[in-house]
Amino acid sequence: MDNSLRGKTALVTGGSRGIGKAIARALYGAGARVIIAGRDPKALIRAAKEIGEIICVPADVRKDVKKLFRYVDRLDILVNNAGGMEHLGKFEKTGLAAWKSTFELNLFSVRRRRR
DSSP states (O other): OOOTTTTOOOEETTSHHHHHHHHHHHHHTTEEEEEEESSSSHHHHHHHHHHOHHHHEOOOOOTOOOHHSSSSOOOOOOEEOOOOTTTSSGGGGHHHHHHHHHHIIIIIHHHGGGG
């Protein structure tokens, strides 16, 4: 642990697998208090067992943002990694509605926190 992020709190959405899990692992390794969120509680628990003492919050950022912030007393680092791209398919065949849905999932979900 390098402790360069000691005292900092990080929230990683989509933190139970892939890039999100790797980011959560790196933040934890740098000394941050890490909270990961995702829709699959079992995957969150597996990720926590692999990473270390982190907080797991089963949540869908499209509708559970207030739930997430019950675990966050302060937020220093936010990684919006909720995903949503898996259903898009080939770039040239993806409709505007699918792109809009993915964009809103990753960008606007955090803005909805206070509502």
